[in-house]
Amino acid sequence: MTSTRTLIDNDYQAVPYTYCKKWNDRELKFARTVIFTVEEINRDNKLLPNVSHLSTCACLSDKRQYPTFFRTVPSDRYQIIGLVQLMKYFDWRWVGIIYTVALYSEKGTSEFTKEAQKEGICVEYKLPHSKTSKNKLNTIVETLRKSSSKVVLLFMSLSYTKSFLSEMENFNITGKQWLGSESWITQADLSSVERKNILQGAMGFALPEASIPGLGEFLLSLKPSDEPQSAVIKGIWEKFFDCSFSPSNTSTMCTGTEDLRTVSSDYTDVTHFRAENNVYKAVYLVAYALHILLQCKNGSNPTTGKPCVNKKEVLEHIKYVNFTTQNGAKVFFDENGDSVAQYDLVNWQMKEDGSVEIVKIGHYDTSFPDGKKFKLKDNIKIVWGGNSNEVPRSVCREPCPPGTRKAMNKFKPVCCFDCFECPEGTISNQTNSPDCLICPPEFWPNEKKDQCLPKPSEYLSYKEIMGAVLTGFGCIGVFLSLLTSIIFLTHKETPIVKANNSELSFLLLFSLKLCFLCSLTFIGRPSEWSCMLRHTAFGITFVLCISCVLGKTIVVLMAFRATLPGSNVMKWFGPAQQRLSVLTFTLIQVVICVLWLTISPPFPKMNMKYYKEKIILECALGSAVGFWAVLSYIGLLAVLCFILAFLARKLPDSFNEAKLITFSMLIFCAVWIAFIPAYVSSPGKFTVAVEIFAILASSFGLLVCIFFPKCYIIIFRPEQNSKKHLMGKIPPRTL
Structure with missing residues (x-):
């Protein structure tokens, strides 16, 4: 019955026909029919089908070279894909390979390297092992000790694995997670106390476990008497029961009735x-x-419906076989003659005595859809290599965290990339992001640069110290102006109040109150109305203020001219003319402001150019011409007032208000001249603060210089507040 080796061939291994002796009559008749029918067909055909149960080399899937080859064992290609998916699942991106110089190992290692590269897994080293070369062994040991990868794939046949592990017992190699190929991963006899540190936690894919109906009972009930001529059975019997069928002085005689169930x-x-x-x-x-x-029958295949070829051509019919065995296994082939690839993922869990429990922890099945082919069991205990309590980390470089970008280094493997921090204004919100993204204009990266946050808004607020201080000074200015008005009002009949044109004084105090109040409109979050109000209110109130000061200066000059003999100038600049001049000067500014607001008014604006990390809320000028026209008009009146006051500074003491006006206008002009460069160069909210400071400083200058000396006389020197005192200071007129 040796022809069975043509049918079931793998390294010339076959099931002895003698095992079939214990099958029932139906099974025995079936097996004999299979074998003899195939022998008959083989005599008449040149293309003989070959069916293997253990030949796993991926090269056998090439139908051009092996057109008649089929196998019920999965191709190594599927095992390799499964190993790659296993590494991908546990994020093992940096691995080493130890293999042997043989077709099985070399082909498997080459295929693994290609598949691993597709999934971004890098091989740190590939080391060949030889049973005879000590140099290669030393190289392997040194590499294992120095390498940074924690995962090692041992891709060898069983015999080479035994040799390798026996040699590795002499070296203290720890901290590695070993992965094995299907050829040795289920061989529990490889375990020992000495190998516990190596094989503890080892993983790999194995052919799936299955039960075969009747085979277990047959094997356990087998007796030498069932096949008296079989030397194989006699050898097994002598080994299991430590006896001999031949007379011997060292062993007891085998009776042939021993029970295999006791072994x-x-x-x-x-x-x-x-x-x-x-x-x-x-x-x-x-x-x-x-x-x-x-x-x-009738020239048609009952399974495929295709026309039958030569009845003796078994090959064509094997291609289309599709059935399920009694133990539930599905059998069919793809176009390469490969069956469905199914594997158990097993884990070595070593005991103190060196024995091992090979535990199934998952499976890999190519018949499942993508994404579900590889799966671990739920709530399963996994023992890891290197005595680790958690999944080992095996990467050349830890993933680039969010906030950095991943850059390839052409001098290193793809897994040994570099990580660079994202530039200013950019983020990366994913691990291993290849690029950094620019935040939208209104957003800015957080400190970790992994997300864009809304930029903080900056404006001069009442709640911050600077805003509160400026608000306080503005309120103080309003209070002092109001207090001065009360003092002047209660003493309006006194000579000093009358002598300084009480009507213009009260109007000036009123305009100063407005100046102090308009400074408050610059504080707070800019809005459409506040932007228009702050600039127009500032322009109009200051023109009103300067117009009053200008009127007082003209009155001083006119009053001095009126004291000269024959002078009648006061009738040209009486109270009516004073009111009209103030109104005219103010109306001109009102017209300028109306044109400004009509053509291109100020509006709230988010300035994102000055600071990258925050937004400045400010009032855009709208029309710069309108803004500078307002300032220029105020400056023109201030310069005119200063010139007139300067010309009147040497008038007699009775009219010394001209000196006070000169000082006040000097301060006013100095403040606003200094304001221009400070306003242009100040950033953000400091621009508004500079403008408020200029308003307050110039307003305080007018209030202090013009009114405080008079208030001092009214309150603390009442004896000087008399007509006689004022008239006594006029020198005698020379004839």
């Missing part, structure tokens, strides 16, 4: 099968193909 070994562990299930599926798929072949 604990891999052979008697028949609860689940892995590779054996592939043999089971291979036999059944040939049977199903033959069944379809024998059922071809």
